[in-house]
Amino acid sequence: MLALASRYGTAAALVLLIVFNLVMTPNFVSWQTLNVNLTQVAPIVIVATGMTLVIATGGIDLSVGSLMAIAGAVAPMIFLGTLFPIDNPSLAVGLAFVLPILVTMAFGWFNGLLVTRYAIQPIVATLVLFIAGRGIAQVATNGNLQVFKNPSFQFIAMGHVAGVPAQVVLMLVVAALAFALIRLTMFGRHVLAVGGNEKAARLAGIPVRRVKMLVYLISGALAGLAGLVVVARNSASDANLVGLGMELDAIAAVAVGGSLLTGGRANIFGTLLGALVIQLVRYTLLANGVPDAAALVVKAGLIVVAVYVQQRADRS
Template identity: 75%
Template sequence: MAEIAAPAPSPTRPKLALDGRAFLSRWGALLALVGLIAFNLAFTPNFATWQTLNVNLTQVCAIVIVGVGMTLVIATGGIDLSVGALMAIAGALAPLIFMGKLFPLPHPMVGVALAFVLPVLAAGALGWFNGWLVTRFRIQPIVATLVLFIAGRGIAQVMTNGNLQVFKAPEFQFIGLGRVFGIPFQAVLMVIVVAAAAWMLRRTLFGRQILAVGGNERAARLAGIPVGAVKRRAYLISGLLAGVAGLIVIARNSAADANLVGLGMELDAIAAVAVGGTLLTGGRATIVGTLVGALIIQLVRYTLLANGVPDAAALIVKAGIIVLAVWLQRQSHR
């Protein structure tokens, strides 16, 4: 009797599975954000109010700004653990400048202007130092940036003798408390940073070089791309944006605490990048995805707290979200 062959598997099934994975990888974060918003609109009291929107906006802006810099670094195949410490350094330096503790000021507004510029430049210089360690000595990025992760907060504490710096400087605090047409100025600044970085990554030679270096560094070298310079610039931008975020945080709090400013920010930024869809191995990045990822991280925390779940549980949920995001990345890459 002739054997009856089993029906061949449908050739469309693997394609459908692949399409589904690609869809989740591309749009999963946005769908999760929409789901979170819908859940809160249905079950969280007073979610659809300006006060709630303001609270979440002011909490997420610093994460997004730091996350943009982290996205560029990760896109090159690196990582930056020092961003929280750089925030602390910028946050410690700014009050020392505009309060005239470092050098005499001819006019208070001069001190405010310098407090906006010098701390950010200092953080950028330290970010470039991270890139120099990575490219000059071929140190693994996680090890190179661990140097300032440890020493950076110590530098900030030495600068302030470990003391809390409380201040009242409306001109300086505008960056954290000011409003433009009723919208928090830090949110406007966040949108500008996201838009500029997204344009740069998609439309400029430097943006394409970042992705080429992260995708295949050896091929990028053979193609004539200055790999070391590209990496140093990415770390420089990460440091600059960390400095800006540090100023926002101390302006919002009307105080600078070197022990707390930027504490844990490196983890939130990496989480936002991962959840947003940027490959942690480099070569592919999405700035808008990082914005969406940061909003998800913030909304998850807000949702749990608003519904009586302890903050410690939010950390566990955040870790689970990161694991899910990385798993989706691997499935899409396959």
């Protein structure tokens, strides 16, 4: 029974939430409701996908929310010309997509360096940028709100591809690529081996240090991408708020989705479902007049239940 709950519990919870809302929540069946929930969950899934890879190696990345803030701060500074002047608007927009992600990849590399070369525990290593990263973003913008309107840049969040919101398409592409990476590549097998038994993986000749470096690099890149989506959707960049609490949402999505927090398992599809469950719980509570603060309590409860079921299922 516990094994079934571990494997199908997230999907079952999502179905139950949908059924509850069909019965109890007015106007649940509408394109507007679907659009709101999917666009709200897209950045969570993008960040949680990178988090899944990190956790699969036995690590954790607390810096993702702050890296979102850094990417969200850098992008508007480029096409607004406050970072350095660029005469070509198209070039400026192109750089606004590329440069912030390169910056967050560099910070991801820094996280990986602390974990691998200096053998600092992942929770401590990434806590450094959890604290300092948002400060970097605030210093870069002088703590000011950056308001902008740039349709070319904002297409990533406000555009549509065949009628589907662009950020939802981006979310699905990221999840699909990560799924293929884990299931179809040698690197994916190495990720699971490192998380399952690092000592055995090292003895088997797997480049443990390189694998860990790469997952933190990927996590940094995806955090940067999610940061661009958020600021593009809001038409503004606020270093104080972009990505705030995202690390907790990402970890919750991974836990609820069935990936072991101790490493050795990476359920990308489960992470997607877990993020949807978390978002739909929040929507359900708000739509039925429950304060948003209650969603935090429910989210914590979901994590506890998910971890408990995983542990019991593994023991059995």
